[in-house]
Amino acid sequence: MDYSPHPTTAPSPPPATGSVSGKAVRPGDRIFLGLSRGSGIALLVIMAAIAAFLTYRSVLAISGDKSNFFTTLDWNAVGTEPKFGIAVLAFGTLVSSVVAMLIAVPVAVGIALFISHYAPRRLASPLGYVIDLLAAVPSIVYGLWGALFLVPHLSGLYGWLNDFLGWTGIFSYSNGAARSLFTVGILLAIMILPIVTSVSREVFLQVPRMHEEAALALGATRWEVIRMSVLPFGRSGVISASMLGLGRALGETMAVATVLSPSFLINASLLDPGGGTFAQNIASKFSEADTFGQDALIASGLVLFVITLLVNGAARLIIARRKEYSGASA
Amino acid sequence: MTVATSHRHRKVAESRTPLALKQSRLPRWTLPVLALVAVAAGCGTGLAAGLDSAVQWGLIAALLFVVGTFLLTAAVEGGRQAKDRLATTVVWTAFLLAVVPLASLLWETVDRGRKVLNGYFLSHSMGTLPDALPGGGVYHAIIGTLEQVGLATLIAAPLGLLTAIYLVEYGRGTLAKVVTFFVDVMTGIPSIVAGLFVLSVWILILGFGPSGFAGSMALAILMMPVVVRSTEEMLKLVPNELREASLALGIPKWRTVLKVVLPTSIGGITTGVMLAIARITGETAPVLLLVWGAKTINNNPFDGAQQSLPLYVFQQWQQGSDASYDRAWAAALVLIAFVMVLNLVARGIARWKAPKTGR
Structure with a gap:
């Protein structure tokens, strides 16, 4: 946020005063500093505790696993011979998120461009507002809508895909309920659409006016303005918006748990029911798990945690680099 | 760029009548x-x-x-x-x-x-009603949601607020940088992972049973970074002159923060906190792991399973009868309405309070 119009309101930290008052630090100040620094430290402690305790319980679970935790195609964490692995979950999480990104990112960029450059001026800001509101719709509502409205309406489309693309194997479909990984991908795409759109829109609105006017003055059409000045400026912003969306899609629980009909098989067809995701598996298996079963679920949660950390970290890095870039060129 | 454009222009011109000024x-x-x-x-x-x-x-x-x-x-x-x-x-x-x-x-x-949404639905719990029968309501879920979200706010809002104050008013050096980084990291934690963390500490290691409070702790973890981020942005908008004027009068820094900086930005901070509340109200996964859900009214969030609105929607959907689907939709409508009203009020406050920073 380095674009404040008044230099006086610039976000630089206020001048140091502790040093001015010298030795006589007032007790009120000391208490207040202690409190605020303490809560900052508390936040760090919570993060460390999350990592530590999840790892601790995961070690308990993985050492009790009688099969390979990463390659086993089964989830059976009860009894004397527990065998469970995350292969299916990793596959399902990856596939549904990739489908979601492939659908959501182009559409979201389109909507963001629509709001920032195509929509009538009077429509643009209410639209941005509505998109922000939609980002707040709880995921369980998306799940309910997905299971009771989207799923019945997709079987027609899937039959059609099967007729034309069934030969690929990926799009073969044997008329069941459309509670498959592909449906999950579509639903996740709809869910992350608002957040990706609203971040992309903000970036597109920050494109320097001069860049656009220069392109227009050269006789460029509106599309050429967008292609030559808006998209290059917004590229890294769109990438980081997509990765934030990806982070949400990876960790989404309830929408997947309601829509997917899970199984512990890796299915070549994306349209047929089956598969699972990390978060969905935790929610579905939790009620029947004993203490060891819960540890096993915690182990899979730790993997999810690490993956989302990596994705979000990458997004932050890209944002940070872009900040430097725009600061240098401004 | 210019070369390519003019080249294209020439081509267009050549292909048409050479002297046309208008396409x-x-x-x-x-x-x-x-x-x-x-x-x-x-x-x-x-x-x-x-x-x-x-x-x-x-x-x-x-x-x-x-x-x-x-x-x-x-x-x-x-x-x-x-x-x-x-x-x-x-x-x-x-x-x-x-x-x-x-x-x-x-x-x-x-x-x-709207089919089953009426006064009866809002004021009664499920009680002993079998799930396949019509009737019943969400009163117990509303109570649960309000208590869990309220407790989570009580934990997360002060911590988040103080952390933001630390970062903006005091923070320099390594600690502040590390805190900033981990606030970002914390924003990305999936809600189910927050739930698993509290599960592993509170229930598996410390041996407590499910309760509304356990859910609140997980919700607080999800809420805290959101509060820190939005409060930070708001505090940064407070003009430095205000701080300097106050300090120049010999007022201690803590009083400056409490009496000058916070009142100036209170509108934006309230908005941020309310948006964070709206976000955690819809969280189902941690509640599923830690609060478990119940059919009857439990007013005590510190003892025993409770219900919450999003979990109620999920459990009614799981029952799979027409009557329970109706209840699930009605509860979803109540939930959306609640979240939307929070959002609208929050944004209203933001707009109403916005111009005052220029004082």
Whole structure:
């Protein structure tokens, strides 16, 4: 946020005063500093505790696993011979998120461009507002809508895909309920659409006016303005918006748990029911798990945690680099 | 860029009458007429080929319109204009494509939810009612949600506020940088992982049972980074002159923060906290792991399983009977209404308080 119009309101930290008052630090100040620094430290402690305790319980679970935790195609964490692995979950999480990104990112960029450059001026800001509101719709509502409205309406489309693309194997479909990984991908795409759109829109609105006017003055059409000045400026912003969306899609629980009909098989067809995701598996298996079963679920949660950390970290890095870039060129 | 453009210009000029100053353009009525033709053709093909789904008719019509516009513009106005038209059509299509599911989501929830939504539904719990029978209500879930979210706010709001104050008013050096980084990291924690963390410490290691409070702790973890981020932005907007004026009068720093900085930015901070509350109200996963859900009213969030609105929606959906579907939709409507009202009020406060920073 380095674009404040008044230099006086610039976000630089206020001048140091502790040093001015010298030795006589007032007790009120000391208490207040202690409190605020303490809560900052508390936040760090919570993060460390999350990592530590999840790892601790995961070690308990993985050492009790009688099969390979990463390659086993089964989830059976009860009894004397527990065998469970995350292969299916990793596959399902990856596939549904990739489908979601492939659908959501182009559409979201389109909507963001629509709001920032195509929509009538009077429509643009209410639209941005509505998109922000939609980002707040709880995921369980998306799940309910997905299971009771989207799923019945997709079987027609899937039959059609099967007729034309069934030969690929990926799009073969044997008329069941459309509670498959592909449906999950579509639903996740709809869910992350608002957040990706609203971040992309903000970036597109920050494109320097001069860049656009220069392109227009050269006789460029509106599309050429967008292609030559808006998209290059917004590229890294769109990438980081997509990765934030990806982070949400990876960790989404309830929408997947309601829509997917899970199984512990890796299915070549994306349209047929089956598969699972990390978060969905935790929610579905939790009620029947004993203490060891819960540890096993915690182990899979730790993997999810690490993956989302990596994705979000990458997004932050890209944002940070872009900040430097725009600061240098401004 | 300029070279390419002028080159294209020359090509366009050569291919036409050499001295034309104005490009030929399509008359204004062309596009609406083309749209009508495309829709008619789409419906016609759909009927003739016996496609049963209206979605496929729409897709055919849209495709015909896009291709028709492109070819017609390319023929009359030239390639660059045609590409521009194509981009416009694609952007509009993307927008309409996105509006359909989102509008359908809201419409379905309102339409199916109002069936059983009435005073009785809001003021009664499920009690001993079998799930397949109609009747029952969400009173216990509303109580649970309010208590869990309230407790989570009591934990997360002060911690988040103080952390933000530390980062903006005091923070320099390594500690502040590390805290900033981990606030970002914390924003990305999936809600189910927060739930698993509290599960591992509170229930598996410390041996407590499920309770509303356990859920609140997980919700607080999700809420804290959001509060820190939004409060930080608001505090940064407070002009430094205000701080300097106060300090110059010999007022201690802590009083400056409490009496000058916070009151100036209180509108924005309230907005941020309310948006964070709206976000955690809809969280289901941690509640599922830690609060478990109940059918009867439990007013004590510190002891025993409780219900919450999102979990109620999930459990009623799981029952799978018509009556429970009706209840699930109605509860979803209550939940959406609650979240939307919070959002609207929060943004209202932001707008109402916004100009005061310039004092």
